[in-house]
Amino acid sequence: MSFPWAEHYTPKHPVMQWVDEKLPLPRLVYNAIGAGYPVPRNLNYFWNFGVLAGVALVIQIVTGVIMAMHYGANDLVAFGTVEQTMRDVNAGWLMRYAHANGASFFFIVVYLHIFRGLYFGSYKAPREMVWLLGLVIFLLMMATAFMGYVLPWGQMSYWGAKVITGLFGAIPVVGEPIQTWLLGGFAPGNASLNRFFSLHFLLPFVIAGVIILHIWALHIPGSSNPTGVEVKGPQDTVPFHPYYTAKDGFGVGVFLILFAIMLFFAPNYLGHPDNYIEANPLSTPAHIVPEWYFWPFYAILRAFTVDFFFVPAKLLGVLAMFASILLLFFLPWLDTSPVRSGHYRPTFKAFFWLLMFDVLILGYCGGAPAEEPYVMISQVAAAYYFAHFLIILPLIARFEKPLPLPGSITESVLAKYAKADGETAAVPAE
Amino acid sequence: MRRRDFINIAAVSFAGVGAVVVALPLIDQMNPSADVLALASTEVDLSAIQPGQAIKTTFRSQPLFVRQLTEKEIAEADKVDPSTLRDPQTLEERTVDGKKQWLVTMGVCTHLGCVPLGAGEGENRGEFGGYFCPCHGSSYDTAARIRKGPAPKNLEVPKYSFTSDTAILVG
Numbered sequence: 001m002s003f004p005w006a007e008h009y010t011p012k013h014p015v016m017q018w019v020d021e022k023l024p025l026p027r028l029v030y031n032a033i034g035a036g037y038p039v040p041r042n043l044n045y046f047w048n049f050g051v052l053a054g055v056a057l058v059i060q061i062v063t064g065v066i067m068a069m070h071y072g073a074n075d076l077v078a079f080g081t082v083e084q085t086m087r088d089v090n091a092g093w094l095m096r097y098a099h100a101n102g103a104s105f106f107f108i109v110v111y112l113h114i115f116r117g118l119y120f121g122s123y124k125a126p127r128e129m130v131w132l133l134g135l136v137i138f139l140l141m142m143a144t145a146f147m148g149y150v151l152p153w154g155q156m157s158y159w160g161a162k163v164i165t166g167l168f169g170a171i172p173v174v175g176e177p178i179q180t181w182l183l184g185g186f187a188p189g190n191a192s193l194n195r196f197f198s199l200h201f202l203l204p205f206v207i208a209g210v211i212i213l214h215i216w217a218l219h220i221p222g223s224s225n226p227t228g229v230e231v232k233g234p235q236d237t238v239p240f241h242p243y244y245t246a247k248d249g250f251g252v253g254v255f256l257i258l259f260a261i262m263l264f265f266a267p268n269y270l271g272h273p274d275n276y277i278e279a280n281p282l283s284t285p286a287h288i289v290p291e292w293y294f295w296p297f298y299a300i301l302r303a304f305t306v307d308f309f310f311v312p313a314k315l316l317g318v319l320a321m322f323a324s325i326l327l328l329f330f331l332p333w334l335d336t337s338p339v340r341s342g343h344y345r346p347t348f349k350a351f352f353w354l355l356m357f358d359v360l361i362l363g364y365c366g367g368a369p370a371e372e373p374y375v376m377i378s379q380v381a382a383a384y385y386f387a388h389f390l391i392i393l394p395l396i397a398r399f400e401k402p403l404p405l406p407g408s409i410t411e412s413v414l415a416k417y418a419k420a421d422g423e424t425a426a427v428p429a430e
Numbered sequence: 431m432r433r434r435d436f437i438n439i440a441a442v443s444f445a446g447v448g449a450v451v452v453a454l455p456l457i458d459q460m461n462p463s464a465d466v467l468a469l470a471s472t473e474v475d476l477s478a479i480q481p482g483q484a485i486k487t488t489f490r491s492q493p494l495f496v497r498q499l500t501e502k503e504i505a506e507a508d509k510v511d512p513s514t515l516r517d518p519q520t521l522e523e524r525t526v527d528g529k530k531q532w533l534v535t536m537g538v539c540t541h542l543g544c545v546p547l548g549a550g551e552g553e554n555r556g557e558f559g560g561y562f563c564p565c566h567g568s569s570y571d572t573a574a575r576i577r578k579g580p581a582p583k584n585l586e587v588p589k590y591s592f593t594s595d596t597a598i599l600v601g
Contacts (some may be wrong), residue, residue, distance in 0.1 A: 159544065163565070166543040170582075181457075185466045186490040187543075195460065282486060282493050282537075284544040288565050302566060305580050307516075312582035314541055370566040 003222065005234040007035045032219065038237035039244055040225035042413050046120070047223070047244075048251035049113035054211065055252055056106035059259075061204050063099040064148075071151065073197035075190040078153035079278040097267040103145055104270050105259050107293035110138065119352055121340030122224045128332040129217040135328055137210050144203040145291065147196040150188070154275035155285050161188040161196070163288065167301075170318045187281060227412045228340025229405055236409040287369055295366030296359050299378040300324050300385070302370055320382065327389050334389055337397035344403040347396050355388045466491075471601030473593070476532065484549040486537060489588060489600045493537030495549045495561070496598075499572060504530060506559065507573035517584045521573040524587050534590055534598065535574045539563040541581035546570065561585065 009030040011017045020027055030036045070089050072081040085092035114134070117123055123131035146164055150157045165188070169179040184191025222231060231237055238244075262269070270292060274285040290298050304317035342349045358381050365378035406412035472489045474496055479485055484497035499507070504521065512518040525532060537545050546561035546568070547553040556562030556569035558577045563569075568579030575584040590600040 163542040163544070166541075169543070180462060181460050184460055185462045187492045189466070189491055191460075191463065191466065281491060282488065282545060284565060286564055288544065302580070307582075313580050314582045317580070 002031065002036070002219070003038045003231065003234070003237065005237075006031070006038050007239060009034075009036055032215065033245070034241045035239040037219065037240040038231075038234075039223050039240050040231055040236060040409050041238045041243075042225050042227065042409050043223065043244065043247075044226050045247075045251065046112070046116040046226075048248055049109045049116060051248040052109040052251060052255050053106065053113055055255065056102060056109055057204065057207060057211070059102045060099065060106060061208075063095045063102060064201075064204065066095045067099055068197075068201060071197070073151070073194050075153060075193050075279070078151065078193060082152045094263075097263050099148075100271065101259065101262050101267060103148065104291070104293065105255070105262070106141065107145070109255070110141065111293075114138070115356065118355075119342040119349075120224060120226060121228055121335070121337075121342065123332045124335070124340050125332065126221040127218070127224060130214060131332060132329060133210055133214040133217055135325070137207055137214060139325065140203055140207045140210065142294070144200060144207065145293065147200040147203075149291060150193065150196045151200060152275060153193060153279045155277045155279060155283075156272045156275040156288070158188055158279035158281065159284055159288050160290055161192060164290075165192075167318045167321075170312070170315045172315070188279075224340065225409060226341060226343060227406055227409055228344070229407075229409055229412070232408045289367055292363070292367065295364070296362035297321050297324060297366070299362040299366035299374075300382045302366070302375065303378045303382040305375060305379075320386075324382075324385060327386070331389065331393075335393045335397055337400065337402070339402040339405065344405055345396070345400060346403065347400040348393075351388065351392055351396060355385070358384050358388070471599060474534075474598050474600060475596065476598065477596040481531065486549045489536070493545050493549075494588070494600060495533075495535050495537045495574070495585070497533045497535075497549070499531045499533055503559065503572035507571060507575075510571065510575075516576050516582070519573075519575060519584055524573055524575075524584070526590075526592060529592065532598075533572075533574060534600070535585035535587055537561075538586065539565065539568055539581055540576065540583040540585065541566055541568050541579070546585070 009020070009027045011020050011026070016026060019025070067085065070081060070085040070092060072078055082096070085096055087093075089095075117131060117134070146160070150161045161183075165179050165182050168182060169175045171178065180186060182192075183189070184195060222237075225231075272285075272289070277285075289295070298321075301317045301321040304313045304320060307313050308316055337345065337348070339345055342352055361381045362378060362385065365374045365381065368374040406415065470490055472487065472494070474485075474487055474494070476496065476498070479496065479498045481498045482500045482503075484495055487494050487496065507521040512520050521530060521533075524535075537549060539546050541563065542565065544563050544565035546563040548555040548561035548570075554562050554564075556578075558569050558571035560570040560572045560574050560577075563579065563581065566580050568581035569577050570581075570585055571577050573584075574587075576582070588600050590598045593599050
């Protein structure tokens with residue numbers, strides 16, 4: 001579905017007409033990301049991050065497929081082939097650093113994309129399915145990133161695999177058989193490495209598939225916008241191409257500059273030196289932490305240190321960590337406020353920033369050693385995380401008095417520029 | 431029942447059972463293979479281990495700690511009332527009859543599987559004098575029982591038997 005005023009695809013060249021009759025793929029692209037998709041005229045730069053995440057996925061797939069050409073998925077040679085890629089393969093160092101830092105940049109843009117959705121209420125009706133599919137993509141990304149990190153078979157790779165699969169061991173009765181099944185042995189070994197390689201190659205294409213569903217679901221109601229007021233007429237939209245292709249193109253340029261700075265000047269900044277030591281099953285690194293993008297969740301995992309009733313602390317930590325993400329699947333029904341955008345919700349806005357601060361604290365504690373005061377801080381921060389979604393959001397939705405909403409997207413845009421021009425003229429009536 | 435409905439249900443059920451049967455090997459192939467299972471037992475020579483010393487070896491490609499306890503360590507372990515422990519066990523229950531000084535455990539923290547410190551010379555043995563896991567701070571006592579930190583269980587004692595006075599077969 002699209003708005004009735006969307007531009008129609010009318011190929012002029014006979015070849016394009018011939019293709020359109022047989023396989024209307026150019027028509028699909030035109031309607032999805034071309035002039036045929038009308039988009040609210042007031043999107044700000046936070047709406048760039050979906051496209052940036054797509055760019056990051058393409059970078060990962062291209063560099064990843066190339067890395068796989070030089071990689072040996074066997075515990076005897078894996079570490080060596082990665083080092084060989086770095087030292088001997090032409091531009092191999094570039095591919096590997098781009099792939100490793102590309103993963104971090106993928107998570108950076110996806111986190112910003114998620115925070116955009118949280119602030120502007122993009123998860124609310126009628127876009128719940130877009131939000132749910134986005135969370136599926138996020139879970140797939142986490143699984144892919146974890147398995148990819150195991151492949152170089154360094155110390156952090158090995159112990160990361162051991163600790164993360166150990167999480168499943170916390171499940172009563174079936175936990176240990178599941179752990180053994182996942183690893184194909186009693187500890188990470190050749191069997192684990194091989195299957196992780198296979199799945200690490202597969203999952204990005206699954207992600208690409210779910211992205212198509214994500215965009216499909218988005219295009220049914222159309223994109224949201226910073227006011228959260230739905231599109232009311234043709235004056236509220238502009239065609240995706242050339243308006244947002246240009247704006248996204250600028251965003252991609254900025255993204256690539258930042259990526260290149262990291263890639264060429266600090267390629268190991270986000271990594272761990274321990275991963276340049278080959279995996280040793282008999283020695284755990286002194287400070288074992290996951291990659292930065294898992295730190296908030298790792299802090300929640302470690303926040304549980306005492307048993308509660310008959311549930312062991314370890315199981316509680318695992319349940320809380322999974323719950324912290326699964327909780328987000330219920331968000332569209334936890335926040336019942338009919339106002340979407342945080343711009344018009346003063347109380348929500350304050351608590352949104354508190355949540356951002358809380359997630360940063362969790363992230364910091366997740367990367368810190370498991371000792372006081374970090375354990376206590378992460379306990380408080382984890383409790384607040386759950387309270388935000390389960391208690392605070394529903395209460396705000398009930399008691400908050402939102403600010404008056406603009407009558408339409410156009411009205412808000414004109415009001416903004418009237419102000420910018422120094423005019424005191426009232427908002428033009430429609 | 432109509433003949434057509436019967437055929438429909440029978441055909442779909444048959445295909446469903448077939449799909450489940452095909453799924454079994456697809457899932458089971460991920461379980462440990464025969465060559466992994468073949469490494470499931472290990473012999474350890476104890477003759478060189480002095481009282482107070484421990485060695486680190488491997489069993490099922492995971493670390494195995496073999497320690498000869500000193501009199502003092504045995505006394506410390508016996509002094510504790512098992513009912514006050516998170517995973518109540520006495521030292522007797524964790525060792526072979528008449529060989530109380532030989533403590534054989536997996537070197538795998540029961541929290542998330544790190545290798546605890548304490549088997550090597552000069553390593554941190556934690557506040558209870560046994561093993562200490564550096565990952566999340568679990569402390570084990572001289573009988574390798576969990577005393578403090580997030581780990582839920584004592585260090586696992588694998589199945590083993592003495593083949594002579596100075597050798598054991600694990601697994």
